[in-house]
Amino acid sequence: MRLGLQFVPENERKNFTINNELDTTDKTMFDRLKGKLRLEISLDDYSFMGKKGQKFLAGYLSCSNLPLKERVQRDQINVFLLVKRPITRIKDSMNMILKPFVREMQQLEKSGMKITKDDGEIVKVQITLSKIICDNLAQNEILGFSMAFAKSSFCRECLAKRENHSTSQGPIVKIMNLFLLSLIKSKENLNLSTKTIALRLGSFPLYNGKISAEFKNKFLNINVNGVQKFESFMRLPEIFFDEFEKICDSEIDIIQFYESTAGTV
Incomplete structure (x- = not known):
């Protein structure tokens, strides 16, 4: 008798369920994220006029501490970035665009954020950047790698074939x-x-x-x-x-x- 793998829908799984970044076997990642307000950002380019039109870069910010069904609601997704791309490509444009956000996140991770509760108690909340969500093109631009990649190449940095x-x-x-x-x-x-x-x-x-x-x-x-x-x-x-x-x-x-x-x- 031949046995095959049986797919179990996520909502029916009892083992190895993944709801957020803390559901991981990576101890280093877990220790960095636990007990903190986790911010995730999404970056994407789009154009109002198709592929040949002027491009805009949009950045969205949400809190990954919230359950998935809640954080995908429109009122839980904040636009923190909207930039008109220059017609002529600039090598470090992503670097310049994200610099203000990076500086603010550095300050937040260092100092945290103080919140006053209803009873007057002041609580300090630690904040961290949990993940960056983007497509391969934006990923390469953030990391400073080539934006063009031939089929026979096996390295995005040196483009060796x-x-x-x-x-x-x-x-x-x-x-x-x-x-x-x-x-x-x-x-x-x-x-x-x-x-x-x-x-x-x-x-x-x-x-x-x-x-x-x-x-x-x-x-x-x-x-x-x-x-x-x-x-x-x-x-x-x-x-x-x-x-x-x-x-x-x-x-x-x-x-x-x-x-x-x-x-x-």
């Missing part, structure tokens, strides 16, 4: 080595320290696979644990794009703000 890194190894090892080669290139271009890269890869799942000789030579000077973390990195190819973004430095203020205030990588 698969056909330029042929190998006779199996597809999984090939993909891993391509990714490691992109790390080497980015280490040189972005002046990333070996220690920084090792720390940022520390939370990824283990993989005891092969590793390219070039990669070993480049990072032979780091400690055994650091090397093992590099060897252990293994994900599906389409996930590489997004995981790679996590380990690259960025001059975008919002990323610096997120790392300095949240204490996470």
Whole structure:
């Protein structure tokens, strides 16, 4: 008898239900968010005149402490940003647009917000930015990566192409080595320290696979644990794009703000 997986609707699930950011197995994330007023922002570009019309960037803010059914109501979603995009593209436009918001969030996370209760008691509420919701294009712009991405490219930062890194190894090892080669290139271009890269890869799942000789030579000077973390990195190819973004430095203020205030990588 062949058994198959049975889908259980979310409202009927008894185990592993996810209602908000606190329903996570990531202890670092949980500790950063627990007991705080959690703000989430959504960013999206739109045009009144179709694809060729003038674009506007809208930013929406809501409180993720509220149950989902409540926080998706219109009176619980606040517009905190509405910007007319310049006709000529500016490299750091997202950086400039978000700078006022970033500064205000830094102050709120540092000082909190005092609220007076009905009985006159003053309570200090801690505030944090829980997440940023956006599409891939806006994500790349926030992180400072290329806005154009060819089908054969496997790295958004250096735009390296698969056909330029042929190998006779199996597809999984090939993909891993391509990714490691992109790390080497980015280490040189972005002046990333070996220690920084090792720390940022520390939370990824283990993989005891092969590793390219070039990669070993480049990072032979780091400690055994650091090397093992590099060897252990293994994900599906389409996930590489997004995981790679996590380990690259960025001059975008919002990323610096997120790392300095949240204490996470």
